[in-house]
Amino acid sequence: MTTASLSLSHWINGEQVAADRPAESLNPSDVREVVARTPQGGAAEVDAAVTAARAAFPAWSEASPEVRSDVLDRAGTLLMERREAVGELLSREEGKTLAEGIGETARAARILKYFAGGFANAFG
Numbered sequence: 001m002t003t004a005s006l007s008l009s010h011w012i013n014g015e016q017v018a019a020d021r022p023a024e025s026l027n028p029s030d031v032r033e034v035v036a037r038t039p040q041g042g043a044a045e046v047d048a049a050v051t052a053a054r055a056a057f058p059a060w061s062e063a064s065p066e067v068r069s070d071v072l073d074r075a076g077t078l079l080m081e082r083r084e085a086v087g088e089l090l091s092r093e094e095g096k097t098l099a100e101g102i103g104e105t106a107r108a109a110r111i112l113k114y115f116a117g118g119f120a121n122a123f124g
Helices: 043-061 065-081 083-094 098-123
Strands: 010-012 015-017 021-027 030-040
Touching: 010 043, 021 083, 030 083, 065 083, 065 098, 083 098
Parallel strands: none
Antiparallel strands: 010 015, 021 030
16 A cells, blocks of 8 residues: 555645645554645635635536536546545545445446436436
């Protein structure tokens, strides 16, 4: 298993955004291991995210079922392709076995693809 720590940031309005208050996510199976360093957002980050979401809403709400289906399908494909790496990270962050982490990731990918098919079938 990889034990490198991730350094994460917020993603708001298509840009990485740092925050002044850092936090650490520890591996519950080995609390000496820092899984990730994350920013704790405050009011400014929340306000920026809400503003960005409101600005994006009209385009997304008018997106065709085909576009929405394609987005969900692509997300499912990418997650399935990365299931081992994401599953490893999940197992480190939550103290799960590696098999559980990979299985949970694969299941999430299948759920995304299922709903992508639902959009395609419901409106196709």
